[in-house]
Amino acid sequence: MADAPLHADPAAASRDRGGPLQPLLIVRGLTKHFPIRSGLMGRRTGVVQAVDDLSFDVMKGEVLGVVGESGCGKSTMARLLMQILKADRHELIFDGDPLGHTGITTAELRRQMQMVFQDSHASLNPRMTIADCIGFARRMRGEPRNMVAAKVDDLLERVGLTPAQYRHRYPHELSGGQRQRVNIARALALEPRLLILDEAVSALDKSIEAQILNLLNSLKAELKLTYVFISHDLNVVEYISDRMMVMYLGRIVEIGPVDQVYGDPKHPYTRALLASKPSHDPRKRTLVPPITGDPPNPINPPSGCRFRTRCEFAEGVCGQMAPTLKPLDNGDHSVACLMQQPGSGHSRAPI
């Protein structure tokens, strides 16, 4: 954010190229369709539109929360951003540098951007010590052993693990929370500026989850980090995020500042999602299920608006044209719903 505290890390400050107003990451038209092959010859019988034409910005120093049901493409998006999966089509601009031969290379992008995985167990190599896991990226970049060891100790310290005690342990000797701390340390090893946290706290107990969230918050302040925080837990996203993005079947349906999206959700799906959020107040029980049924099959998504099959306001026009993400009056808050687009033909659209 613009009024961030004084630069705790001068190195990070010097790496800031475009200034505070330049988004750290600009994503345009991110698309990934997985072909479905079946039969004996492996003919292409369909595609899963896992991620379809996503465009959004990640501002410097912010936490962008990403929410949506299972299978809506959140994790695929994370892997596409990390270049682990190859996107069909995309344009990435990292701090003003486009990804590609004219700008930033994939290797350099990965230096600036790292990822923390959900399953703390599966994401640590069972045959490597904690220190080797964390130091792997630096060793692979040819740094001498003793320098890497010093860096690893520093990182362990930062994530709240005593180096002398944990350095030589193996992942299976650690608890879930400790392993997730190791995962965070590993992601920080290359001193990235952007962390993608893919359900990073979802598998943890509530008490541990709170500790890790606090750790993430303090690391963000210390190291001037930016997060893309993917989660299906609306309470957690509300707690940690500055802005949030709601996904449905591979598309963005709503994006905006957390207080606005939570306070005044514009998309029927966002409203249903928020209504399904368990309340801490037992008097405010959810009696009517706000959304029913499973999401439609992503192999053959509904035409037009993908949510229309579960939307109580759906009209004929919703099947004919796909709503695009349009900013509302105040500019920060955008929504992809025909009901919010003047002249769309929907009976509830503003005139």
Next chain:
Amino acid sequence: MLQFLIRRVIQVMPILVGISLITFALIHMMPRNIVDSMVPPGSPPSLRAEIAQIDGLDKPLWEQYLLWLHQVLHGNFGVSLVSGRPIGDALFSALLNSLQITFFAALVGFLLGILFGALAAVKKGRWQDSLFSLFFIAGISVPPFWFAILLVAIFAFDLNWVPAQGMGPEGWPLHWEQWRHMILPIATLSLIPMGVVGRIVRAATLEALSQEFVTALVAKGMRMDVIREHVVRNTAPQVLAVMGLQFGYLISGSILVDLVFNWPGTGKLLNQAILSGDIPVIQAAVLLLSVIFVLVNLGVDTAQAIIDPRMRR
């Protein structure tokens, strides 16, 4: 189920083509040129060319392959270089002789293996387990040709209980004299399947017995035969797969044992062909045995899918 079968059969096709290609290539990889082995040494080049032309050996390789494949598919395996007789007849009668002992050896080996394996699993950690496990290790470690020699020395020569060589008089159904000739080969050949099947039965049974649903059955006081049925259902697919492989190995693996007992099976045929450099016979035998091996495995896959629906992927 039908879809599974069709898919498996189609998957087998490229494998069969591959087998035929490799077998065909055998001839051309031999150290000695095939034409050389057909003509007497020192023959004039004109004779060589003539022979090559008669057998289509002057044509391009792919044409030779198609020609050969066409013949093979019509049951014509060519002519032995040594005897000058068609290979097909000799091969099929040898195969029948081999199947005769292979079948019984498999039967004995599988039954003993299942029995001992199940006993070892039930008595896990006791002396029976150790004894049978030792049996199994010995079974898979014994060189069959050596064991065959020992059996002949002891039972045929020292004790003179059974004949040492050959298969005795012809005829069907089998009578006592034929059985006497079959005892030693069957004993030798059943050792390996006994060991392999015993080990897998033991391991699979132990695994099945340790599963939670079996514990639940025991806790519910189910009778032993109900539990046995569950164990059998859960171990059968694995055991079947191993048995299929073993049966396939037996058909071809009897080569050394054939040699010791002078049993007129595929092994003896193959051995004679190797010694005399009779390449077409080697080629035909390798092709036929491999195809049988593939078909046996196809049959096992199908049987597995019938027992365990999860296999019908």
Next chain:
Amino acid sequence: MTAMGISALIVMLAIAAPYVTDGQPYSGNALERLKPIGTHGHLLGTDELGRDMWTRLVYGARLSLISGAAPVLIALAIGGSLGVIAGYAGGRVNALIMRTMDIFYAFPAVLLAIAACAVLGPGLLSTIAALSIVFTPSIVRITETATTRIRGMDYIEAARCSGATDFRIILHQVLPNVQAPVLVYASSLAGLSIILAAGLSFLGLGMSPPNPEWGQMLNSLRQSIYVQPWVAALPGLMIFVTSVCFNVISDGLRVAMDVQDG
């Protein structure tokens, strides 16, 4: 432990062959043919050409151990590499490698060895080459299965995020996690390899006389089994004992490395 001890003893004897024997495995005395076990000067008797059995058995251990171990090691190197590549790369590369292996896998092992040996001609090298061809496909399968199982794991993706090259990811992250089942399986092939190598020699396709190799010795002593059964049985006994030891060690390895099956 016993198995380890016996194997170690056999290996040590094979290495120290010139020092524990008279060092002349090829020369025999025609007057001292087929002496029984315990003969003065020939502790284990003599063979059909009057050569000292002890000397020949110890020298035979050299050839037999090499023809048992080398194919497994070669198959491990080739099959392991192909399997890891197939598993890690997936897709078309995987299909190409695995379908090719299916064809070789479809040949019964003994038959494949015999065919390969018939093509390559007799000798130590062709025995090793033939058995390597026999063992490679199954090692590819085991390795491919193990690699495919871990390829989608998050830690492999995390390693790719780190920017390491595929080669280094395979070396540092994949291999340590697939080695256990593959090594256990390979060790179980060693016993089989010794038997098959001896079998090839027994058929006259492997080592040729007068080389002291257990399978070959068994073959040339075959007719003498009625004269001196115990002497004639010795080479086979050596094959048997070595093979049992290797299999017992392999089983121990399986337990120690906690490998389930395969």
